[in-house]
Amino acid sequence: MPRHAPGPQQSGDVGLLRGTLDLFILKTLSWGPMHGLAVLQWIEAVSKQRLQIEEGALYPALHRMEEKGWLEAEWGHTEAGRRAKFYRLSTGGRRQLSAELARWNHYAEVAALILEAREGAT
Secondary structure (H helix, E strand, O other): OOOOOOOOOEOOEOOOOOOHHHHHHHHHHOOOOEEHHHHHHHHHHHOOOOOOOOHHHHHHHHHHHHHOOOEEEEEEEOOOOOEEEEEEEOHHHHHHHHHHHHHHHHHHHHHHHHHOOOOOOO
């Protein structure tokens, strides 16, 4: 399955807003530990394949979030027996998820006000 880089829409693919990938990763890992490919597959499945993320975008984000202390990681084996790094939310990651969800919800409310406005409304 081809992967599309986050960016402009391509044939039904939804582009990512800046910073949204971190939120999606944090939300995905709120369900429990996963290896990188499982994170990517979960996001794609939940979005009904409307959002496809390149591994080249996912893995740097996972590493950056691990460096920030939002994720903890350990090596293990996938269901297929492949060696992989499994990520889980740290306490700081749970706090960050909460903060990011609040920020996203605020943004969505403001966007809805603007997009639903009628001419002359103030």
